[in-house]
């Protein structure tokens with residue numbers, strides 16, 4: 001089986017298909033896991049009769065996998081997808097969604113910034129007939145002013161640059177119906193901006209509001225560098241505006257140089273001041289050079305993305321899984337851990 005397309009996964013033999021799947025990406029979250037398991041349990045048992053919780057271990061280098069494996073041995077609701085290395089948050093979410101079998105799938109961060117207790121309000125909207133239910137942050141506790149301001153600016157920029165509606169202040173905490181999940185699974189692009197892609201699939205979408213809590217423990221796994229490339233993916237996956245910008249910059253520079261040409265001819269033909277003007281010459285050269293480099297850089301961003309798509313690599317490599325049926329999973333996935 002190739003992972004270039006999403007694996008099709010069913011419930012285990014003889015097992016009733018779960019109504020709800022909850023997907024949690026895990027990257028070095030050992031400090032959170034015990035509390036996470038406790039809160040998930042209390043947030044889920046009374047909400048739906050049958051559920052599965054899928055942890056995607058995104059190459060954690062701490063004891064996360066060990067803690068999860070121990071818990072999964074005791075609780076059949078818990079399943080684990082263990083990546084061969086760190087593939088990033090957005091890819092981890094994708095893998096969890098690929099492997100899910102619930103009638104509805106909830107994606108949430110593992111650090112308890114998205115409270116498991118809010119799942120019930122997502123499920124309620126889904127039962128009303130919505131296919132995608134966003135959890136919108138009405139408040140962001142425990143995040144730096146820098147993160148808040150840059151996030152606000154980014155969402156507003158994204159809204160202006162892209163044709164599709166990506167609601168402001170929406171993270172990846174959301175519920176998707178099975179048909180929205182199947183549609184999402186058909187999008188196999190490499191540079192993934194999941195919240196935009198979910199918006200792109202359409203269907204009936206709505207929002208519920210929740211208070212974003214502070215991270216329960218540990219530190220953010222999104223340093224500025226990752227945030228920047230995430231923002232670039234968001235814009236480049238959904239907008240050609242930067243390429244248009246390159247065109248406009250080129251047109252602007254060309255327009256200005258035309259006026260300067262007229263001016264230079266005027267000086268040459270009607271005055272005797274020719275040859276002076278070293279400064280203006282330098283300014284013009286530097287300006288045009290700068291515009292060309294920016295333009296090349298923008299084009300390069302898109303060419304890099306085209307190259308990544310052309311390679312057709314799988315989105316992720318799974319080392320092993322816990323709790324999934326190996327027969328249904330297909331031959332390329334290793335057997336379950338004992």
Ligand code: UDP
Pocket residue numbers: 024025026027028029058086087088089092108109110111113215219220221222
């Ligand atoms: N995460 C991941 N892989 C990464 C980075 C983060 O799976 O390379 C997970 C992380 O464990 C958490 C979620 O993605 O469950 C969101 O990360 P974090 O809370 O650090 O981001 P922030 O809330 O600070 O934006």
Ligand code: MG
Pocket residue numbers: 109111113215220
């Ligand atoms: Mg967080």
